[in-house]
Amino acid sequence: MKPEFFRNISVRGAExxxxxxxxxxxxxSPADDYIENTLDLNDxxxxxxxxxxFVRVTGDSMTGAGINSxxxxxxxxxxxxxSGSIVVAILNGExxxxxxxxxxxxxxxxxxxxxxxxxxxxxxSGFEVWGVVxxxxxxxx
Amino acid sequence: xxxAIALVDCNNFYASCERLFNPSIKKRPVIVLSNNxxxxxxRSEEAKEIGLPFASPYFKVKHIADKHGAAVFSSNYTLxxxxxxxxxxxxxxxxxxxxxxxxxxxxxxxxxMNCDFTEYGRKIKKTVYKWTxxxxxxxxxxxxxxxxxxxxxxxxxxSITGGVLDxxxxxxxxxxxxxxxxxIWGIGPAYASKLRERGVYTAADFITLDEKWVKSxxxxxxxxxxxxxxxxxxxxxxxxxxxxxxxVTSKSFGRLTDSLQEMEQAVSSFASRxxxxxxxxxxxxxxxxxxxxxxxxxxxxxxxxxxxxxxxEATANTPVIIRYSIELLxxxxxxxxxxxxxxxxxxxxxxxxxxQMNLFLDKGYRGEPVLMNTVDSINRVYxxxxxxxxxxxxxxxxxxxxxxxSPAYTTKWSDIVEIGG
Numbered sequence: 001m002k003p004e005f006f007r008n009i010s011v012r013g014a015e016x017x018x019x020x021x022x023x024x025x026x027x028x029s030p031a032d033d034y035i036e037n038t039l040d041l042n043d044x045x046x047x048x049x050x051x052x053x054f055v056r057v058t059g060d061s062m063t064g065a066g067i068n069s070x071x072x073x074x075x076x077x078x079x080x081x082x083s084g085s086i087v088v089a090i091l092n093g094e095x096x097x098x099x100x101x102x103x104x105x106x107x108x109x110x111x112x113x114x115x116x117x118x119x120x121x122x123x124x125s126g127f128e129v130w131g132v133v134x135x136x137x138x139x140x141x
Numbered sequence: 142x143x144x145a146i147a148l149v150d151c152n153n154f155y156a157s158c159e160r161l162f163n164p165s166i167k168k169r170p171v172i173v174l175s176n177n178x179x180x181x182x183x184r185s186e187e188a189k190e191i192g193l194p195f196a197s198p199y200f201k202v203k204h205i206a207d208k209h210g211a212a213v214f215s216s217n218y219t220l221x222x223x224x225x226x227x228x229x230x231x232x233x234x235x236x237x238x239x240x241x242x243x244x245x246x247x248x249x250x251x252x253x254m255n256c257d258f259t260e261y262g263r264k265i266k267k268t269v270y271k272w273t274x275x276x277x278x279x280x281x282x283x284x285x286x287x288x289x290x291x292x293x294x295x296x297x298x299x300s301i302t303g304g305v306l307d308x309x310x311x312x313x314x315x316x317x318x319x320x321x322x323x324x325i326w327g328i329g330p331a332y333a334s335k336l337r338e339r340g341v342y343t344a345a346d347f348i349t350l351d352e353k354w355v356k357s358x359x360x361x362x363x364x365x366x367x368x369x370x371x372x373x374x375x376x377x378x379x380x381x382x383x384x385x386x387x388x389v390t391s392k393s394f395g396r397l398t399d400s401l402q403e404m405e406q407a408v409s410s411f412a413s414r415x416x417x418x419x420x421x422x423x424x425x426x427x428x429x430x431x432x433x434x435x436x437x438x439x440x441x442x443x444x445x446x447x448x449x450x451x452x453x454e455a456t457a458n459t460p461v462i463i464r465y466s467i468e469l470l471x472x473x474x475x476x477x478x479x480x481x482x483x484x485x486x487x488x489x490x491x492x493x494x495x496x497q498m499n500l501f502l503d504k505g506y507r508g509e510p511v512l513m514n515t516v517d518s519i520n521r522v523y524x525x526x527x528x529x530x531x532x533x534x535x536x537x538x539x540x541x542x543x544x545x546x547s548p549a550y551t552t553k554w555s556d557i558v559e560i561g562g
Binding site for chain 2: 048049050051053054055056057058059060061062067069072073077078088090093094095096097098128130
């Protein structure tokens with residue numbers, strides 16, 4: 001049996017023409033007026049397509065890191081989590097997004113909102129880093 | 142140069158895919174059901190331990206699943222195909238040549254690589270898990286059949302092997318003794334029971350057999366298996382399989398039906414799917430078979446039959462195949478029964494250069510190959526079922542039942558995972 005392949009996760013219609021002209025003032029030179037290339041957001045946002053997943057955030061514990069409820073996170077599992085990385089973690093059977101912190105051999109999941117308390121990981125059995133958050137997509141409309 | 146092939150196989154693939162996006166079921170038994178939530182097609186290790194048998198009808202073992210709090214899912218093929226694509230993409234980084242063997246298995250050629258294969262296999266396993274979240278087992282050996290064997294043993298003795306077993310550097314004998322004849326790649330259940338009657342229980346027993354006897358009683362395919370187990374490569378990577386002898390599309394209805402019209406729609410839709418598969422392998426079919434059956438698990442009047450038609454000329458034209466399929470169905474259909482399943486099979490498949498033309502055939506019969514190619518390419522680009530035949534029906538009340546379907550986590554924006562922050 002050969003598998004049926006679906007095309008890669010693609011941001012549809014994400015090819016924006018890149019103009020090389022700069023317009024500080026006055027008229028653009030007609031000679032510069034050609035399309036050089038197209039920009040694909042996938043190139044910019046997705047380093048490892050096979051390892052990249054999208055998830056949506058609910059809750060406000062990370063607003064200080066610019067992650068708001070309803071935002072979409074681009075999670076790259078190929079990245080190695082380090083102290084300071086924002087990660088999607090599994091804690092006691094549930095997903096959560098927090099900043100990972102390793103201090104003096106202790107592991108913490110830190111919220112970025114004073115209304116929430118840091119979580120110290122004391123029992124490793126229910127804890128796992130699922131992936132590292134690489135980008136946040138926040139819609140301003 | 143040492144010849145080495147790795148077989149990488151995903152562990153309990155469908156169950157692992159479901160777990161990836163559902164951490165709450167990490168420690169619970171997980172089972173995945175076939176189309177229409179009929180039989181168990183995938184089990185996590187925990188589900189195997191509580192004795193849920195593979196392929197058993199779900200309703201028969203539901204009480205066991207409920208007792209142990211098993212998580213039960215309908216097959217989410219969209220999700221599995223996307224995760225499979227990711228796994229294969231990661232695997233492609235590890236070898237210059239690779240053959241995707243099924244949705245959850247691939248052969249990698251490690252020929253000419255100068256490294257510790259066990260170490261390399263562990264690296265493959267670790268990377269695939271890190272990138273995609275899917276656990277795999279790796280078997281490495283000098284032939285494809287031995288690699289299959291190694292993979293099986295790597296899985297079976299996971300506590301010792303850690304899921305990776307390399308047979309290239311050691312005597313394969315002791316390992317072949319552990320490989321049951323029924324689990325050897327290329328030996329089907331019929332040959333396996335025939336061999337057991339002759340006292341051949343393991344791969345080690347099998348390789349002591351006389352090559353001539355194996356060739357005469359198990360065909361050249363059996364001989365290839367024998368030689369491969371002895372470490373002589375006979376099946377190369379990407380050995381294109383011969384065109385399939387028969388193509389079947391068949392599904393159970395979401396609910397029992399006695400309506401001929403609904404069944405005509407189903408048969409028409411299966412016929413067009415079959416024709417698509419036929420064209421994908423550049424074949425032409427000479428025989429169309431339709432079969433129908435009632436639900437054998439229910440206490441009600443039972444009826445099952447099939448009927449074939451040989452076509453005046455081998456064809457890959459969807460309208461022709463639909464016309465014959467519907468005519469066959471009308472002849473099979475009996476009133477007073479409630480049907481569970483029907484299917485269409487194409488056989489007598491020949492390739493273009495073996496096509497026997499019929500001199501007396503009306504030109505209209507052949508149809509337009511250009512039209513078929515156009516339909517196929519539109520459906521390839523815009524998704525299967527974008528263009529379909531009206532005879533297949535639009536609402537499809539007979540469609541599949543998937544009551545326990547998980548979201549399309551990776552292919553639909555509305556279905557991506559929600560995470561508490």
